[in-house]
Structure formats: structure tokens, C-alpha cells
Amino acid sequence: MSDLTGRLAGKTAIVTGAARGLGESIARLFAAEGAHVVVTDIRAGKARTVAGDLAGRAHFVEHDVTDEESWHNVVRETADTFGRPDVLVNNAGIGHRAPVVELARTDLERVLAVNLVGPVLGMKVVGAEMQAAGRGSIVNVSSMAAMAGVFPVIAYSASKWGLRGATRAAAIELGRNGVRVNSLYPGGIATPMSGSPSRPLLEPPEPGQQDADPELARRDALRTYQPIARVGRPIEIARAALFLASDESSYCSGTELVVDGGRLAGFDLEREPTA
Amino acid sequence: MDRLAGKVALITGAGTGMGRSCVRLFAANGAQVVGVGRRLDRLRETAELVMQAGDKAEVLACDVASEPDARELVEDVARRYGRLDILVNAAAMGGSAYGAIRPGGVDSIAETPSEHWHELLHNNLDSVFYLCHAAVNVMRRQGGGSIVNIGSMGAVRGFPAYHAYGVTKAGIHSLTRSMAVRYGRDNIRTNCIAPGTTDTPMMAGSASIANLDPGNPDRYNFNPMGRAGTPDEMAYGCLFLASDEASYVNGAVLAIDGGALSCPT
Numbered sequence: 001m002s003d004l005t006g007r008l009a010g011k012t013a014i015v016t017g018a019a020r021g022l023g024e025s026i027a028r029l030f031a032a033e034g035a036h037v038v039v040t041d042i043r044a045g046k047a048r049t050v051a052g053d054l055a056g057r058a059h060f061v062e063h064d065v066t067d068e069e070s071w072h073n074v075v076r077e078t079a080d081t082f083g084r085p086d087v088l089v090n091n092a093g094i095g096h097r098a099p100v101v102e103l104a105r106t107d108l109e110r111v112l113a114v115n116l117v118g119p120v121l122g123m124k125v126v127g128a129e130m131q132a133a134g135r136g137s138i139v140n141v142s143s144m145a146a147m148a149g150v151f152p153v154i155a156y157s158a159s160k161w162g163l164r165g166a167t168r169a170a171a172i173e174l175g176r177n178g179v180r181v182n183s184l185y186p187g188g189i190a191t192p193m194s195g196s197p198s199r200p201l202l203e204p205p206e207p208g209q210q211d212a213d214p215e216l217a218r219r220d221a222l223r224t225y226q227p228i229a230r231v232g233r234p235i236e237i238a239r240a241a242l243f244l245a246s247d248e249s250s251y252c253s254g255t256e257l258v259v260d261g262g263r264l265a266g267f268d269l270e271r272e273p274t275a
Numbered sequence: 276m277d278r279l280a281g282k283v284a285l286i287t288g289a290g291t292g293m294g295r296s297c298v299r300l301f302a303a304n305g306a307q308v309v310g311v312g313r314r315l316d317r318l319r320e321t322a323e324l325v326m327q328a329g330d331k332a333e334v335l336a337c338d339v340a341s342e343p344d345a346r347e348l349v350e351d352v353a354r355r356y357g358r359l360d361i362l363v364n365a366a367a368m369g370g371s372a373y374g375a376i377r378p379g380g381v382d383s384i385a386e387t388p389s390e391h392w393h394e395l396l397h398n399n400l401d402s403v404f405y406l407c408h409a410a411v412n413v414m415r416r417q418g419g420g421s422i423v424n425i426g427s428m429g430a431v432r433g434f435p436a437y438h439a440y441g442v443t444k445a446g447i448h449s450l451t452r453s454m455a456v457r458y459g460r461d462n463i464r465t466n467c468i469a470p471g472t473t474d475t476p477m478m479a480g481s482a483s484i485a486n487l488d489p490g491n492p493d494r495y496n497f498n499p500m501g502r503a504g505t506p507d508e509m510a511y512g513c514l515f516l517a518s519d520e521a522s523y524v525n526g527a528v529l530a531i532d533g534g535a536l537s538c539p540t
Contacts, residue, residue, distance in 0.1 A: 167537075171499055171534045176500075180534075226459070227457075227460060227525050228459045228464070232523040233523070236521075236523035242520075243520070251505070251531050252532075253499055253500055254537030255529065255530045255531065257524075259524050259527070262455045262526040265452040266453060266455070266526065268456050268457070
């Protein structure tokens with residue numbers, strides 16, 4: 001598994017929200033697989049460190065995904081540094097918990113702006129570049145919360161369901177011009193958004209073994225109700241993103257890839273649920 | 276290219292189409308592959324293609340729609356190779372190839388003779404039951420495994436024809452989810468791909484392929500990418516799901532359809 005195969009050799013990838021969590025894992029894996037990576041985030045300090053670690057293979061751009069001009073700046077810097085973008089991973093997102101009757105309108109608008117308006121602006125601005133070039137691959141990171149109802153994340157669910165629909169519509173539009181648009185549905189992944197420290201390339205434990213990291217072992221123990229009874233590691237999402245970003249998925253467009261340990265597949269009534 | 280190094284993979288339908296592509300790709304990625312099918316001449320062609328690429332694979336003639344033969348096959352592979360890590364259920368009948376030998380067999384139910392309905396269910400679905408039944412027992416004993424089934428776009432959407440075929444593939448989608456829920460705890464992952472229109476011998480000369488031919492002025496283009504998929508494109512999806520790269524993917528239906536399922540119709 002550690003042998004890398006250069007599956008993105010010669011490609012330039014823009015990864016948003018790459019300062020930590022899933023975005024950091026995706027950026028590091030893509031660079032290791034031969035891509036040049038434009039690491040973008042609104043958190044400049046940490047993202048600069050990620051780009052610095054990938055010396056020569058990565059370039060940091062400070063980026064507010066809700067700002068269209070900021071997207072144009074990312075495209076300009078990408079062109080100046082590595083050339084035309086081949087891959088866009090719309091990963092940047094924020095979590096938010098509140099029941100609908102307590103939801104502040106400002107929170108709703110902020111979550112929709114980052115999680116939905118941001119990726120759609122990305123598909124608009126970067127998608128136009130890709131369309132002009134006649135090829136490209138866009139990966140939108142949605143969520144398990146866009147495949148089911150999840151309480152109490154009403155604003156987050158709405159934003160991720162919106163991104164799911166936008167992905168399909170963009171797949172139809174951009175597919176005619178050689179640009180593939182697909183989406184990922186992570187469920188139960190140990191990331192800073194869900195309260196875990198960032199562990200970008202950490203492998204999951206062997207089946208039946210406990211993780212050496214006590215924090216992850218504790219989180220795994222709370223997942224006994226799902227078919228693969230542990231939380232997912234960011235690297236497991238990064239590998240799915242790699243498949244969708246690379247030419248190996250050349251006939252996938254509008255594809256919705258769920259990576260959730262089997263939780264959405266059905267109800268395991270023989271297992272005791274945990275709190 | 277050793278994404279399946281050390282793995283033993285059993286692939287059905289290995290003489291043609293997606294099964295053949297899986298044999299070639301899995302062997303190129305370091306798996307010990309056993310490819311099975313009904314026709315030895317086709318299997319030998321597959322083995323020859325693998326050899327020409329500098330890889331190796333074993334091919335065996337076996338009718339996996341025969342319960343004793345399917346069961347013996349799984350036990351034989353596990354016995355001789357010491358384990359069975361991956362099962363790819365690619366064997367299936369359908370498409371223009373089936374219509375050519377069974378009149379009405381790929382039409383709507385009003386035209387489908389009941390013997391063809393039963394034949395399709397037996398070959399496409401019973402075979403998957405026999406093989407999964409035997410493979411799950413082997414995989415549980417050894418501590419895990421990965422099963423990849425070939426479903427279909429026709430299991431997700433309705434079509435004016437291919438009715439019996441669609442039912443067999445919907446059965447595979449359902450079984451995939453149920454097995455994922457039950458056997459995840461045994462470290463057995465079960466997933467399927469849902470191919471769209473794919474340029475395999477099974478679909479040669481079909482209206483679906485003609486509809487995606489850019490040279491056809493009368494085509495009704497329901498596909499955003501505007502072309503049929505290739506067997507190799509399906510095999511890459513199977514490789515991802517079969518490998519440890521998909522270690523948190525379980526019960527997934529991976530559409531490889533050029534975007535067809537994103538469209539209203």
C-alpha cells in the first residue's frame with residue numbers, strides 16, 4: 001500500500017481547504033502520486049506549512065471560496081506556477097450544529113456560502129478553464145449528510161444536499177466538453193471538523209487491532225453499530241478522491257461515491273447501538 | 276503497479292468483456308488471478324493477453340451457474356492458493372448477445388418467454404449466490420476479503436426492454452448492500468459497480484451502443500459524455516473497490532456510466 005504509482009503524474013490539482021483534515025490528506029497524497037498541488041485555504045499559516053512540506057510540488061494560495069475574485073486569483077496563480085489546472089477538489093467546508101427551530105439565519109447563510117456557493121463558484125471559474133482546454137476532473141466533497149437526514153445539522157445537510165444536486169447538473173453540462181464532475185460522501189471520518197486532531201496520512205489499524213493513538217481508539221470504540229466498526233481515516237477519503245481525480249475513472253461523471261464503512265448501506269439490527 | 280500484491284482473486288466471466296479486463300488489470304497489479312468462464316477458447320485468449328503483458332493468470336473452465344461446480348471452484352482455489360481475498364462476479368448473460376440466441380429474452384416482459392426469464396435469473400443471480408455463499412465462508416475463516424459485484428445502470432432506472440436482465444442486476448445491488456451490512460464486522464467488504472452502456476461483446480450491435488455512436492445522425496444522446504464506456508474503465512472501478520485503497524468503502528454502488536444516471540432521462 002505504501003508503494004506509490006504516480007497516478008497523477010503530470011497533472012496540476014487545486015485542493016481547497018487543504019490546511020488540515022481531509023484537504024490536507026488529499027493534498028499530500030496527490031503530491032505523492034506525482035501531481036503539482038495548489039494548496040488553498042483561508043487559514044494561511046497552517047496551509048503554508050502543508051505546501052512547504054511538499055517542497056517543489058505544491059504552492060500555497062490564500063483563498064476565500066465564497067469570493068469569486070479569490071477564485072480568479074487561484075486560477076491565475078495556478079497558471080503562473082504550474083500551468084493549466086487538471087483537477088479541482090472542492091473540499092473546503094465548515095460544520096455547524098443547530099436544530100432547525102434554533103438556527104440563526106446568519107449561520108445558515110454562512111454555512112451555505114462556504115459549503116455550497118464556494119464549490120459552485122469553483123466549478124464556474126475553474127470549470128471554465130477546464131472546458132476551454134477540453135478536459136479536467138472536478139471532485140466535490142459532500143457528506144453522508146447529503147444521503148440521509150442527520151440531526152441536528154440542518155444548515156450543513158442543506159448545503160451538502162445542494163452540492164450533490166449541483167454536481168449532477170454540472171456533470172451534464174461540463175461532460176459534453178470533456179470535464180468530469182463527481183462527488184464524494186464521507187461518513188464518520190476522524191477530522192478536525194468532527195473534533196479529532198489532523199492525522200493526514202495515518203493508516204487505519206489492522207482489522208481487530210486497536211489504534212496506537214488513544215484518541216482514535218476511543219473514537220473507534222464508539223462506532224460498534226456500523227458494519228466496519230471504527231471511524232474512517234482521512235487517507236481513506238483521499239484514496240477515493242485520487243480514484244475520481246485520476247484518469248482511472250475516465251467514464252465516471254456525476255458518480256456519487258460513498259465512503260462510510262457501510263453505514264448507509266442498511267441497518268445492522270443484530271448489533272447493539274452505542275450512545 | 277502492485278496494488279493487489281499478495282492477493283488471490285477469483286474473477287468470473289473471464290473469457291470476455293469486463294471479466295477479461297479485470298483479469299488483465301488485476302494480474303498487472305500483482306494479484307494471483309484465477310479467471311473462470313464457460314468457454315475454454317475465450318479463456319485461453321484472455322490468458323494469452325495476460326502473458327503478452329508479462330503477467331500471469333490461471334484460467335479454468337467452469338459453469339458457475341452449477342451450484343456444485345461453483346462451490347467446488349471456490350474451495351479448490353482456497354485450497355490450492357491457501358486463501359481467497361477477492362471475488363469479482365462478472366459472469367452474466369444479457370444484451371444483444373443473449374437476444375441473438377434467445378428470441379424475446381431481452382425484451383419487455385410481455386415478449387419474454389418464461390424459460391428465458393428463468394434462465395437469466397439462474398445464470399446472473401443464482402451464480403452470484405452460489406459463489407458468495409462459498410466465498411464468505413472462506414473469507415470469514417481467513418479473517419476478511421473483498422467482494423466486487425457487477426450491477427447495472429439498468430438496476431437503478433427503468434428501461435423499455437431488458438426487463439429480466441434488470442431484475443437480475445437489481446438483485447445484485449440489493450445483495451451487495453445486505454452483505455455489506457452483515458459481513459462488515461467480519462472484515463469482508465462488499466461493493467458493486469453500476470456500469471452504464473459499455474462496449475462489450477454482450478452489447479455488440481445493440482441500439483444502446485448505436486445511440487452513443489457519434490457517427491449516427493439519428494442518435495438520442497442520453498449520455499453527457501456522449502460515448503459508451505470501455506471494459507477497461509469498468510475494470511479500474513473494480514480494482515479500486517477490490518483493493519485495500521477502499522478500506523472504508525462498503526455497500527457502495529459505484530456508477531461508471533458517463534453521467535447517464537445524473538440526467539432526468
